[in-house]
Amino acid sequence: MRQRFWFRPPYAALAGGLLSLALLLAVATAPADPPFIVVASTTSTEQSGLFGHIAPRFTEATGVRVRVVAVGTGQAFAIARAGDADILLVHDPDGEAEFVAAGFGVERSPVMFNDFVILGPANDPAGIAGAQSAVEALQRIAAAQVPFASRGDDSGTHRAEQRLWAAADIDPAGRWYRELGSGMGPTMNTAAGMDAYVVADRATWLNFHNRQNLVILFQGDEVLFNRYGSVLINPERHPHLKHDLAIQWHEWLVSAPGQAAIASYEINGEPLFFPNAD
Amino acid sequence: MSTAAKDPVRAASLLPLTLEQVCFRHGDQTLLQDINLSVSERGKTIVLGPNGAGKSLLMRLCHGLLDPSSGDIRWALDGRDAAPTIRRQQAMVFQRPVLLRRSALANVVHALALQGVARAERTARGEEALERFGLLPLAGRPARVMSGGEQQRLALARAWALRPEILFLDEPTSALDPSAVKAVEDAVLTFHAAGTRIVMTTHDLGQARRLADDVVFLCDGRLLEHTPAETFFRQPQSAEAAAFLRGDLVW
Amino acid sequence: MDENPLTQAFRLILELDPALVGIVSLSLKVSLSAVAVAAVLGLPLGALLALYRFRGRGAAVASLNALMGLPPVVAGLMIYLLLSRAGPLGSLGLLFTPTAMIIVQTLLVFPIIAALARQVIEDLWDEYREQLQSLGSGRLRAIPTLLWDARFSLVTGVLAGFGRASAEVGAVLIVGGNIDGVTRVMTTAIALETSRGNLALALGLGIVLMLLGLLINISIYVIGEQTKRRLG
Numbered sequence: 001m002r003q004r005f006w007f008r009p010p011y012a013a014l015a016g017g018l019l020s021l022a023l024l025l026a027v028a029t030a031p032a033d034p035p036f037i038v039v040a041s042t043t044s045t046e047q048s049g050l051f052g053h054i055a056p057r058f059t060e061a062t063g064v065r066v067r068v069v070a071v072g073t074g075q076a077f078a079i080a081r082a083g084d085a086d087i088l089l090v091h092d093p094d095g096e097a098e099f100v101a102a103g104f105g106v107e108r109s110p111v112m113f114n115d116f117v118i119l120g121p122a123n124d125p126a127g128i129a130g131a132q133s134a135v136e137a138l139q140r141i142a143a144a145q146v147p148f149a150s151r152g153d154d155s156g157t158h159r160a161e162q163r164l165w166a167a168a169d170i171d172p173a174g175r176w177y178r179e180l181g182s183g184m185g186p187t188m189n190t191a192a193g194m195d196a197y198v199v200a201d202r203a204t205w206l207n208f209h210n211r212q213n214l215v216i217l218f219q220g221d222e223v224l225f226n227r228y229g230s231v232l233i234n235p236e237r238h239p240h241l242k243h244d245l246a247i248q249w250h251e252w253l254v255s256a257p258g259q260a261a262i263a264s265y266e267i268n269g270e271p272l273f274f275p276n277a278d
Numbered sequence: 279m280s281t282a283a284k285d286p287v288r289a290a291s292l293l294p295l296t297l298e299q300v301c302f303r304h305g306d307q308t309l310l311q312d313i314n315l316s317v318s319e320r321g322k323t324i325v326l327g328p329n330g331a332g333k334s335l336l337m338r339l340c341h342g343l344l345d346p347s348s349g350d351i352r353w354a355l356d357g358r359d360a361a362p363t364i365r366r367q368q369a370m371v372f373q374r375p376v377l378l379r380r381s382a383l384a385n386v387v388h389a390l391a392l393q394g395v396a397r398a399e400r401t402a403r404g405e406e407a408l409e410r411f412g413l414l415p416l417a418g419r420p421a422r423v424m425s426g427g428e429q430q431r432l433a434l435a436r437a438w439a440l441r442p443e444i445l446f447l448d449e450p451t452s453a454l455d456p457s458a459v460k461a462v463e464d465a466v467l468t469f470h471a472a473g474t475r476i477v478m479t480t481h482d483l484g485q486a487r488r489l490a491d492d493v494v495f496l497c498d499g500r501l502l503e504h505t506p507a508e509t510f511f512r513q514p515q516s517a518e519a520a521a522f523l524r525g526d527l528v529w
Numbered sequence: 530m531d532e533n534p535l536t537q538a539f540r541l542i543l544e545l546d547p548a549l550v551g552i553v554s555l556s557l558k559v560s561l562s563a564v565a566v567a568a569v570l571g572l573p574l575g576a577l578l579a580l581y582r583f584r585g586r587g588a589a590v591a592s593l594n595a596l597m598g599l600p601p602v603v604a605g606l607m608i609y610l611l612l613s614r615a616g617p618l619g620s621l622g623l624l625f626t627p628t629a630m631i632i633v634q635t636l637l638v639f640p641i642i643a644a645l646a647r648q649v650i651e652d653l654w655d656e657y658r659e660q661l662q663s664l665g666s667g668r669l670r671a672i673p674t675l676l677w678d679a680r681f682s683l684v685t686g687v688l689a690g691f692g693r694a695s696a697e698v699g700a701v702l703i704v705g706g707n708i709d710g711v712t713r714v715m716t717t718a719i720a721l722e723t724s725r726g727n728l729a730l731a732l733g734l735g736i737v738l739m740l741l742g743l744l745i746n747i748s749i750y751v752i753g754e755q756t757k758r759r760l761g
Contacts, residue, residue, distance in 0.1 A: 038625055038706075047724050052709070069625055069706035083614030084624050185724025210726030238614060240622075343659050365665045376660035379678045379760050388674070392664045420760040440664075 036065035037245045040085035042156055043183040045228070046070030048203035048272055053265040058252050064245050072183065074154030080104065080231070083238035087246040088231040089253075091156040091201075096229050105231040111253050112262050112273040113227045116160055117205060118218040119188070120197040128197070134221040135168040142168070145176045147196035151187050152179030160226065161199040167223065188214065201226050203272040228273070230254070253277070292353045292367050292443050293319045293475060295340060300349035302335055309335055310499045313349070317444070322466070322476040324486045324507070327496035328522060333479040336496065337448045340477065341370045366393050369442035373449040375433035377421035382413055382432050385421050386439045393440055407439035408432075411465060427458025434465045445469055447478040451485065463489060483523070487511060495519045538733020548710070553737065556714040559627055559701070560694040563634030564642075568687055571639045575646025576672045580654055590647065596640035601633075605700030608633040612704065625706040630714070633700040638690035645686030649679045681757050688746055695742060715741075 045051055046068055055066040069079065073090045080088045081104050089111065090096060099105045118128060118137055126144035131137035141148055150172070151158035165172050178196065180187050184204040191198040192212040205216070230250050235243045252258040254277035262275045295317040302310040310332045317323060317340070325333045338344045339351060342365065353364050378385050386404035395403065408414045411431045416424065421432060430450060437445055447466065451459040459482075466489060470476055480486055486493065490507035495516070502516045514520045541549045578590055610616050612624040612632075623629045653675050661671050676683065698716035705712035707721060715738045722731035 038708075043724065047721070067625065067706070067708040067711055069708060071706075082616075083619070183724050185726060189723065189726060189728075208726040210728050240614065240620075338659070341663060343662055362665075370659075370663045372660065376657055378674065379680075389664045392661075392666050392670065422760060436664075 034065055035063065035242075035245060036067050037086040037242050037249055038067045038069060038084070039087055039089055039249070040069050040071065040076040040079045041089040042073050042076060042091060043070050043185070044091070044157065044201045044204045045089060047183070047185055048201075048207045049267075050203065050262070050265055050273060054258070054261040057257070057261045058249060061252065061257065062248055064248060066249065072151075072153045072155035073157075073159065080233055083233075083241060085233070086241045086243070087233060087249060089228060090231070091226050091228045092159055093227050093229060095156075095159070096231050099231060104234055104237060106234045107232045107250075108229045109250065109254050110276055110278060111228045111230050112259075112275045112277075113225050114201060114203050114273045115219065116157065116199055116224040116226050117202050117216045118197060118224075119191065119200050119205065119214045120217045121195040121213045122215045123213075124217050126197065129217045131218060134164055134218065134223050137218045138164055138168045138170065141197050142170045142172060142176075145174065147194055148172070148177050149187055149191035149194070149196040149198040150177065150179045151184065152181045153183065155183070156226070157184060157199065157201055160224075164199070164223065206267045206270060206272055227276075290355050291319065292355050292364060293317065294354055295444070296350075296352045297340070298350045298352070300339060300346045300351060302332075302339060302344065303347040308499060310339070310346075313501050315494065315501060315504060317475065317477060320473075320475065321491040322470055322478070322489050323492050323494060324490035325477065325479040325494045325496060326481075326483075326486055326522070329481075330498075331496040332499045333496055334448050336494075337370070337446050337477065337479060341368060341446050343370075366440070367443040368446065369437035369440045369444075370446040370448065371430070371433050371437055371450050373452055375429045377424075377429055377432060379422055380420065381418050382421050382424065382435075383408060383417040385432060386436045389436045390439055403439050407435040410438060410468065411435040411461075425458075427454055427461060430454060430458065430462055431465065434462065434469075438469070442474060444475040444477065447476070449479055449481065451480065451482065459485070495522070497522070533729070535729045535733050538730050538736070541733075542737055549734075549737075551710060552713055552715060552718050553741065555627065555712075556695060556716075556738075557741070559630045559714060560634060560691055562631045563638055563694050564687060564691045566631065566635045567638040567642050567690055570635075571642035571690075572646045572676055572683065573672060575643040575648075576650045576676055578643070578647045579650035580668045580671065580675075590644075593640050593644045593647070597644055599637065599640065600699070601637055601697040602699035602703065604633055604636050605703035608636065608700070609703050624704065625708060625712060627705070627712060629704040630701045630712060633704045634694040634697070637697060637700060638694050641690045641693060642683075642686050645689070646676070646679075646683060649682045649686070650675050653679050681753055684749060684753055688749060691745065692742060695738065 041051070047070070051066065051068045055068070059065050069085060071079065073092050073095065076085075076088060076090050077095060077099060079085050080099070088099075088105070096105070096108045100108055118134065120126070120128065126141045126146045128137035128140050131140055150161060180190055182190070184200060185208065187198060188200060188205070188208055189210055190196070192210055192214045195213055197217075230253050232246060232250055233241055233243070235241065259275035259277055262273050263271060265272055297313050297315040300310060300313040301308060313336065325336060327333050335344070339346055353360070355364060378388060380388070383401070383404050386407055387400045390400040390403055405414060405417065408417050411434055413428065413431055413435055416428065421429065424432065451462045454462065463485065466476055466478065478489070487507070492504065492506050493510040494501060495503040495510065495514070497518045503510060503514065503519055505515065510519065511523065514523055578586065578593070608629065609624070611618050612621070612629050613619055614624070623632070654671070657671070657675065657678070661674065666674065696716065698720050701712070701714055702717050702720065705714070705717065707713050707717040715734060719731045719734045719738070722734065
């Protein structure tokens with residue numbers, strides 16, 4: 001008769017055991033935490049250091065920890081729509097209103113503002129320092145065809161910059177207009193490297209260390225104000241979220257202690273954000 | 279004394295082994311053709327033939343590492359449940375021993391584990407086998423750093439531990455120096471004395487004369503002679519075997 | 530005057546700054562767990578692909594090799610969509626946790642380990658097949674034997690996997706969220722410091738990352754060489 005190789009397969013069971021052990025280990029590494037909320041916010045609030053300043057004060061007052069997922073405004077909205085964050089803190093009032101109108105959010109409260117500034121190389125080749133308005137400054141940049149670095153990432157800052165171009169009646173295009181698709185910090189790193197103009201938020205700028213030739217060339221126009229709002233997520237859409245804790249955070253932000261915490265955040269004696277709760 | 283022949287576990291004998299009209303083809307080449315052979319219960323069969331005659335192939339077919347393209351390979355033991363027994367009661371030693379990256383003793387123990395020997399017995403049986411081939415002092419030595427001769431002895435010890443009824447050896451000494459060759463030949467005689475059936479290929483005619491009880495002569499994929507050794511070396515039947523013995527056939 | 534950021538980075542290391550220690554240990558925990566899970570899954574799978582011939586094997590091997598080049602950002606996006614509340618596994622609540630980061634890194638490392646295991650085991654099987662078959666070992670039973678005997682070569686693949694896991698930033702950023710003290714690891718911390726324009730501090734952290742990788746590689750190399758010399 002023909003011979004067949006015989007074998008016993010005790011190792012299948014062994015491999016299965018090891019596998020489940022490894023998975024168990026992986027899951028077990030998720031720490032057992034004190035109560036916390038996940039705040040979807042913008043890179044500007046995280047990178048400027050604001051959260052590092054105010055979150056511990058909130059935790060001290062309530063025992064609730066704050067986990068910040070800092071992304072572009074567009075992505076922050078997407079995360080909140082998917083139900084992956086308990087609350088939003090962003091700076092796009094139009095987008096926030098839409099988010100509430102579409103039924104994803106239930107309430108928007110103004111929290112604070114800071115402002116955008118237009119940065120550029122110190123020698124100011126487009127001569128925007130003498131412009132009368134932000135719109136005029138952008139028109140001079142477009143006319144001079146000097147490099148301009150745009151976030152290009154659908155963030156709040158990018159949306160604000162696009163509103164300015166629209167107000168200036170310019171459709172920015174051409175080799176001088178460079179869409180980077182990056183956060184504020186990387187965009188400033190790039191702008192500094194290629195002596196480009198850039199619209200930035202003041203908070204991130206004040207916390208930015210790789211300035212090279214970059215300086216503030218234009219500021220103060222009211223259209224450059226950057227308004228931050230806190231948006232509560234609709235509990236009917238995402239019942240699993242920690243709405244009670246989120247409301248605690250939301251109310252603390254606009255309360256006297258919360259507003260004072262925001263106002264007290266300074267870099268080199270300069271405040272970065274100005275509380276403006278109703 | 280523990281010998282293969284006296285192993286109480288062994289219920290029935292595998293032998294004789296019968297090959298009937300066995301052919302092996304690879305692509306459109308016929309490498310072995312119409313082999314008819316009977317391997318009896320006792321003795322030492324030496325398979326001779328020039329290079330490319332199909333000696334190693336014949337060993338692998340008998341040992342079950344390859345399946346014949348046509349024809350039958352039959353053991354005396356047969357039936358539905360015979361396959362594991364058939365596998366367990368034979369062993370093979372290759373030209374270049376394949377040893378695992380672990381100690382000499384662990385190599386033997388691994389083979390015993392594959393054979394289904396109870397865990398408690400393995401070490402004792404492994405040590406007994408190593409001792410028989412003078413390897414017990416090297417039991418803890420990694421197998422891969424042993425000398426060529428020691429490695430081949432370890433392969434023989436591993437085969438010994440399995441207590442095979444039949445042992446195939448494929449050119450076991452062709453890569454070894456003379457002192458190691460002597461040790462392998464002694465080992466073959468040890469197996470024989472314990473009642474193990476020996477089937478071995480070699481291209482060392484002196485070795486064949488020293489060891490053979492009977493000779494199978496292959497040439498160009500055909501079995502030309504199977505005669506007692508004395509007959510074969512004194513009076514070969516075929517012109518090819520005569521030429522081979524004179525050294526006229528290229529090996 | 531401000532402290533030189535490079536000096537600052539090394540001061541943080543030497544003083545075992547708690548935040549830095551937390552980041553480093555989380556990096557190690559995430560990447561080592563991912564490599565462990567990927568090895569437990571990938572080594573046997575690679576061995577199965579090496580030993581068995583079946584319909585679709587070629588496609589499986591090709592896709593495994595292609596997956597080695599899976600961009601971390603894409604892996605991150607896939608796992609994000611899977612773990613998001615809106616996704617199929619959303620109810621597990623794993624998004625923005627270290628577990629999510631382990632999962633995504635496992636996805637990145639697994640193809641490297643499995644593909645290398647397939648190659649190594651296939652070569653070793655060529656050498657061992659007749660002997661193992663002669664000893665009565667079936668293919669399935671041969672897998673642990675082959676994996677053990679190939680351990681020195683396989684360690685290289687596992688190390689390459691660890692390198693990919695600990696070096697990547699795109700995937701853990703998306704599924705971890707770079708949350709301070711919770712999911713911030715070396716690479717996402719480096720990205721953040723770069724965003725802040727703290728290039729020297731970022732570089733300092735990068736040097737720590739490289740030193741850690743070097744340390745792990747050297748220790749495994751030394752252990753491996755010693756064992757190899759001993760075992761031949």
